[in-house]
Each structure stands twice: as structure tokens, then as C-alpha cells.
Amino acid sequence: EPEVTQTPSHQVTQMGQEVILRCVPISNHLYFYWYRQILGQKVEFLVSFYNNEISEKSEIFDDQFSVERPDGSNFTLKIRSTKLEDSAMYFCASSVSGDQPQHFGDGTRLSIL
Amino acid sequence: QKEVEQNSGPLSVPEGAIASLNCTYSDRGSQSFFWYRQYSGKSPELIMFIYSNGDKEDGRFTAQLNKASQYVSLLIRDSQPSDSATYLCAVLQGGSEKLVFGKGTKLTVNP
Numbered sequence: 001e002p003e004v005t006q007t008p009s010h011q012v013t014q015m016g017q018e019v020i021l022r023c024v025p026i027s028n029h030l031y032f033y034w035y036r037q038i039l040g041q042k043v044e045f046l047v048s049f050y051n052n053e054i055s056e057k058s059e060i061f062d063d064q065f066s067v068e069r070p071d072g073s074n075f076t077l078k079i080r081s082t083k084l085e086d087s088a089m090y091f092c093a094s095s096v097s098g099d100q101p102q103h104f105g106d107g108t109r110l111s112i113l
Numbered sequence: 114q115k116e117v118e119q120n121s122g123p124l125s126v127p128e129g130a131i132a133s134l135n136c137t138y139s140d141r142g143s144q145s146f147f148w149y150r151q152y153s154g155k156s157p158e159l160i161m162f163i164y165s166n167g168d169k170e171d172g173r174f175t176a177q178l179n180k181a182s183q184y185v186s187l188l189i190r191d192s193q194p195s196d197s198a199t200y201l202c203a204v205l206q207g208g209s210e211k212l213v214f215g216k217g218t219k220l221t222v223n224p
Contacts, residue, residue, distance in 0.1 A: 105156060
């Protein structure tokens with residue numbers, strides 16, 4: 001069964017450094033998403049992406065965050081100048097269309113020291 | 114603030130019993146409703162989705178939706194120890210691509 005793949009599975013970074021989290025969505029899906037889950041808390045929406053542009057973003061998704069689809073398969077989340085509170089699991093998801101089920105990758109555990 | 118509420122549990126049922134998980138949502142414009150299962154330290158795994166009022170069955174799982182009461186539920190029949198996980202209710206609001214998640218209900222199925 002097709003799946004969303006994410007790399008790396010765990011990223012440890014010093015505060016203030018930049019990180020790039022990578023995702024390969026399911027191949028026939030057109031909508032891509034990033035969510036995060038701080039330990040013990042809810043899964044929170046960050047951003048959705050369609051047709052090579054951001055279609056929706058949350059208040060969490062401020063200027064330190066950016067997303068990009070650099071080629072036909074990858075979808076990336078960049079966090080500039082990381083903070084301690086950015087430590088969380090980051091999940092990529094994709095869907096066929098905006099109202100269809102979203103399928104999640106295994107996540108990247110981001111630890112900021 | 115659009116909210117999705119779930120009892121955090123834990124909900125404990127014996128093996129073979131029916132587990133009943135409930136969820137309420139605040140946004141009347143919500144159109145699509147999803148149940149995800151999340152094992153500890155893992156990602157959300159889609160198990161059911163429902164768009165219309167009524168029941169939808171898939172194997173041992175039944176999702177129930179009542180839009181008038183803004184209520185979604187998930188029934189798991191013949192519960193197995195492998196069903197032990199946190200079950201997340203997620204709602205897609207009308208005109209939005211953003212899934213809003215509840216905190217989840219932790220289910221334990223005892224052998």
C-alpha cells in the first residue's frame with residue numbers, strides 16, 4: 001500500500017540552527033500538509049500546500065517556518081533559527097483532494113538542545 | 114476557537130467486548146469526520162471516515178455521525194488487545210483543509 005515517507009526519523013539540533021524536514025507524499029496525492037505534536041498534547045495543523053503554494057496556514061506557522069516542493073516528489077518543512085519550544089514530532093500528510101482523508105507519515109522527532 | 118472534545122480516558126474494556134469512543138465538535142460547518150488510531154510514539158493511522166449522518170461500518174469498526182447533536186462516535190466490536198491505543202477524533206471544517214484533532218481517548222483492552 002502506498003505510504004507517506006519522512007526523513008530523518010529523529011533530528012537533534014542546537015537552538016538557533018536551521019533544520020529541514022523531508023517528506024515524500026503518496027504519488028497521486030495533490031494536497032500536502034505538515035502537523036506537529038508536542039509530547040502529550042494534541043496533533044496541531046501547521047500548513048497545507050496545493051498547486052505549488054500554501055493554501056492554508058495556522059498561527060503557529062510564523063516567519064520562521066517555510067515549505068517547499070523542490071521537485072516532483074519531495075515536500076519539505078524548513079525551520080529557521082530553531083527554539084526549544086519547536087521540539088515535537090512533525091508529521092507530513094497527503095490527500096487526493098482537500099476534503100478526502102489525510103494519510104500520515106511516520107513522523108520526524110525533532111529535539112532542540 | 115473551533116474545538117473537538119473527547120474523553121481522555123483511560124477507557125478499559127475486556128477482550129471481546131464493545132469499546133465505545135465519543136467525540137463532540139463545536140463548528141456546525143464541519144463536513145468530514147475521521148477516526149485515527151495512534152500507538153504510543155507512532156503516527157496517526159486512519160481507521161474510519163464518515164461524511165453523512167448515520168452509521169458506517171468497516172469490519173469490526175462502526176462510525177456514527179449525528180450532525181444535529183454535533184456528535185461522532187466509534188464502536189469497536191470484539192475488542193482485541195492489539196486495539197489498545199489512543200483514538201483520535203479529527204474534524205475537517207467546511208471550506209478548510211485543516212484537520213482539527215481532539216486530545217484522544219486512550220483505550221486499553223485487557224486479555
